Amino acid sequence: MLSLQGTVQKSEMGAGTWALVASTGETYEIHRGAPQELLQNGLKVQVEGTVRQDVMTMAMIGPVLEVKRFEVIS
Amino acid sequence: MKRLLLAALLGIGLLLALANAPNLGAQGTYDSIALDFQETLTDAQIQQQVEAIAQRYHVTPQLNSAFSAADHLYVVSGNARLLKLLRHSDLRQSTESIDPNYIYQAFEIPNDPDYSKQWNLRAINMEAAWHQTKGSGVTVAIIDTGVTVVPDLKDTSFVPGYDFVNDSTDASDDNGHGTHIAGTIAQSTNNNFGVAGIAYEASLMPLKVLSQSGGGTVTDIAEAIRFAADHGAGVINISLGGGGDAAVMQEAIAYAHDKGVVIVAAAGNGNSNAAAFPSRYPNVIAVAALDASGVRAPYSNFGAGVDIAAPGGVIDGENAAGGILQHTIDDETGEPVFRAFQGTSMAAPHVAAVAALIESVGIKDPDTVTAILQQSARPVPDDALNHYGAGQLDADAAVKLAQQDHLDVKDFLRWLRDSGYLNLRFWVDGGAVALLPKLGMVLGSYLLAWLLRRYVPVLSLSLGAGLIAGSSGLFPLRGFYIFDLPQFPFRVLGSSIPELGGAIGGSAALNPLFASVLIPFMLVALLLGHPQWKWVAIGSCLGVAVCLAVSAIGSPQVLWLGSGAIARSYLLVNALLCFGLAKLGAQAS
Known part of the structure; x- marks a missing residue:
C-alpha cells in the first residue's frame, strides 16, 4: 500500500483522465472508478492506494494508482 | 612518430569531410535521352544522323513533339549506358547537348477538403x-x-x-x-x-x-x-x-x-x-x-x-x-x-x-x-x-x-x-556522441603532448588521465541510460572539463567558466608540487587546449557569447593560454 500527498489535476491527455501530482513531483494516473468527490481540479489530498502494474492506459501520464482511501487536506 | 600522428589527424579530417559531403550521386530518374541537334544543320543532315544512330544503337530518335522540329529536339529511349556511348561518339559535333531526359514528378496532393x-x-x-x-x-x-x-x-x-x-x-x-x-x-x-x-x-x-x-x-x-x-x-x-x-x-x-x-x-x-x-x-x-x-x-x-x-x-x-x-x-x-x-x-x-x-x-x-x-x-x-x-x-x-x-x-x-x-x-543511445570530433580531441591532445615530449612523460598513466579528462571525458558513457534513473551522472562522467558546465542540464553550449583556462589553472596551482598528480594537471591543460581549439573550429557554441566570432576568439585565446600553461608547468618541473 502506497501513501502519498498530492494535488488532483484534470489531465489534458484524453477525456476523463485525472492525475495525482505527488508533492515529491511524480505524476500518477488515477485509476478509473475513483469516487467523484476525489476528482476535483486542484484538490489537495492524502491518498492511500496501490499502483496497478497490470493496467495500461491510453493516457500514459504515469503509474496507474488505484485509490483505496483518501482524505482532503484543502 | 610525429609524421604518423599528423597523418592520423589528416585522415580524421578527411573522414569528417567525406561524412559531411552531400550525396553527389543522388540525381533524378530518366528512361530517355534528349538530343538537341545544332540549329545550323539541314533536315537532310539530321535525318542522316538519326539513321546512323538507329543503325548503330538499334534505337530510333524521334521528335519530342509536334513543336520540336524547328528546335531540332529529338528524344531516344535509353539508359545511362547509351547516354555515355552517345556522348563519346562523333554525334557530339553535330549536337548542342546530349542530356538525360529527367522525369519531373508531381506531388500527390489529396482532394480531402480539410487536408x-x-x-x-x-x-x-x-x-x-x-x-x-x-x-x-x-x-x-x-x-x-x-x-x-x-x-x-x-x-x-x-x-x-x-x-x-x-x-x-x-x-x-x-x-x-x-x-x-x-x-x-x-x-x-x-x-x-x-x-x-x-x-x-x-x-x-x-x-x-x-x-x-x-x-x-x-x-x-x-x-x-x-x-x-x-x-x-x-x-x-x-x-x-x-x-x-x-x-x-x-x-x-x-x-x-x-x-x-x-x-x-x-x-x-x-x-x-x-x-x-x-x-x-x-x-x-x-x-x-x-x-x-x-x-x-x-x-x-x-x-x-x-x-x-x-x-x-x-x-x-x-x-x-x-x-x-x-x-x-x-x-x-x-x-x-x-x-x-x-x-x-x-x-x-x-x-x-x-x-x-x-x-x-x-x-x-x-x-x-x-x-x-x-x-x-x-x-x-x-x-x-x-x-x-x-x-x-x-x-x-x-x-x-x-x-x-x-x-x-x-x-x-x-x-x-x-x-x-x-x-x-540499461539502454544505450547510439547517436549521443559525435564520434569523430571526440577521437580528434583525444589524438590531438596526444599530439600536443608529443610536441612537448622533452618536458612531459608522454606515455605515463597520470598524464593520459589528464589528457582524457581535459579533451573528451569518458565520452562513451554519454549515451548510457539506466531505466527510470536520472541520466546526468553518466553525462557528467562522459564530459570533458570544458563540457562540465552544460552536462547536468544536457545543454550543448559550452559554459564559458568551464570552457576556459580557469580549471586547468587551479589544477596546476594545486597539484604542481605532487610528483604524480602534477602530470594529471598538465595533461588536463593540454586536453582542454585541444577540446577548446576543436570546438572553436567545429561548433563554437558558448553560453552568453553566441556562436560567432566572439565565441570563437574566446575559445581560441583560452586554448592558447592552456597550452602556454602546460608548457610552463612542464618546464618548471
Whole structure:
C-alpha cells in the first residue's frame, strides 16, 4: 500500500483522465472508478492506494494508482 | 612518430569531410535521352544522323513533339549506358547537348477538403511519399479502444479483428481514441471528404483491449499482439502504456517479432526520462511526440528507450490547430466528429503507417524496417537528452531508402542490441556522441603532448588521465541510460572539463567558466608540487587546449557569447593560454 500527498489535476491527455501530482513531483494516473468527490481540479489530498502494474492506459501520464482511501487536506 | 600522428589527424579530417559531403550521386530518374541537334544543320543532315544512330544503337530518335522540329529536339529511349556511348561518339559535333531526359514528378496532393489543416502530414513529407506507395497489400493492427467505421473510413479496407474486453468479434470503438488512430494510419483519402491518412491503401485490423474509460489489462493486450501476428498483420500499433514488466507481454512481443511483425508503440505522456512499457521493450519502436514546429511536445517521454519522433501535436486550451485532426467518434454521444487530439498516442500511428509504406514496397523483415525508419529520419543535432531518438520521421526518405537496391542495414547495431545493447536494465543511445570530433580531441591532445615530449612523460598513466579528462571525458558513457534513473551522472562522467558546465542540464553550449583556462589553472596551482598528480594537471591543460581549439573550429557554441566570432576568439585565446600553461608547468618541473 502506497501513501502519498498530492494535488488532483484534470489531465489534458484524453477525456476523463485525472492525475495525482505527488508533492515529491511524480505524476500518477488515477485509476478509473475513483469516487467523484476525489476528482476535483486542484484538490489537495492524502491518498492511500496501490499502483496497478497490470493496467495500461491510453493516457500514459504515469503509474496507474488505484485509490483505496483518501482524505482532503484543502 | 610525429609524421604518423599528423597523418592520423589528416585522415580524421578527411573522414569528417567525406561524412559531411552531400550525396553527389543522388540525381533524378530518366528512361530517355534528349538530343538537341545544332540549329545550323539541314533536315537532310539530321535525318542522316538519326539513321546512323538507329543503325548503330538499334534505337530510333524521334521528335519530342509536334513543336520540336524547328528546335531540332529529338528524344531516344535509353539508359545511362547509351547516354555515355552517345556522348563519346562523333554525334557530339553535330549536337548542342546530349542530356538525360529527367522525369519531373508531381506531388500527390489529396482532394480531402480539410487536408490543409493536417500540418502533421506535410511535416513527415507525405506528398512525395504518396507518389511512390500508399501502403497497399499491408495489414496494420490497431490495439486500442476499437475502431468504428465513421464516414471518412468508409473507403478504407478492414480485415476481421476482435474485442478482447467484451469477448466479441465486433471490435467497434466506444471511446474515440482507436478510431482516431485508425484515421491517422488509413483515413479514406482522395474521397473529397474530411481529412487524409498516411497509408490509406493498407488494411486495418481493429483489436479492442481498452474499455470505454481508456484502460486495459496486460493479458488482453498480450493476447491481441498474438492475434495480430497469427492473422497476417505486418505492423502493430500500440498507442497505450503504463504498468510494469510482465512476462506475458514480453513473450507476446517476441512471438510477433519472430513472425516478422513490426511493433510500434507510444513512448508515453508523462514528460519523464524513459519510455513507458511496452514501448521500452526490445523489438518495439518507441515513438516520442513532436509539436507543429518539430520540437518535442512538452508531455512526451524522452531519454532511455526512445527510438524516433513523430508529430503528436499540442493543443493549447481552446486552440486545437496544433493537434492531430482525424475523423472519430464523440466519447459521450458516439456520433462521428472531426476532432484534434494530442499525445504520443497520435505520434505512434505516424510511424506505424510509414512502416506499412516500407513493407508495401517489399521490405518485410522487421529489423530492416526499423533500420530504414531510423536511418531515414531527420537527425536533430545536439539532442543530449535523447528527446528525438534517431530523429524526426520522414516518410519520403524512408520509402526512397526502402527502394534502394543495396540496403546498408547496420548489422553491427543489430548485433549490439541483441547482445545487451538494449535490454530492460540499461539502454544505450547510439547517436549521443559525435564520434569523430571526440577521437580528434583525444589524438590531438596526444599530439600536443608529443610536441612537448622533452618536458612531459608522454606515455605515463597520470598524464593520459589528464589528457582524457581535459579533451573528451569518458565520452562513451554519454549515451548510457539506466531505466527510470536520472541520466546526468553518466553525462557528467562522459564530459570533458570544458563540457562540465552544460552536462547536468544536457545543454550543448559550452559554459564559458568551464570552457576556459580557469580549471586547468587551479589544477596546476594545486597539484604542481605532487610528483604524480602534477602530470594529471598538465595533461588536463593540454586536453582542454585541444577540446577548446576543436570546438572553436567545429561548433563554437558558448553560453552568453553566441556562436560567432566572439565565441570563437574566446575559445581560441583560452586554448592558447592552456597550452602556454602546460608548457610552463612542464618546464618548471
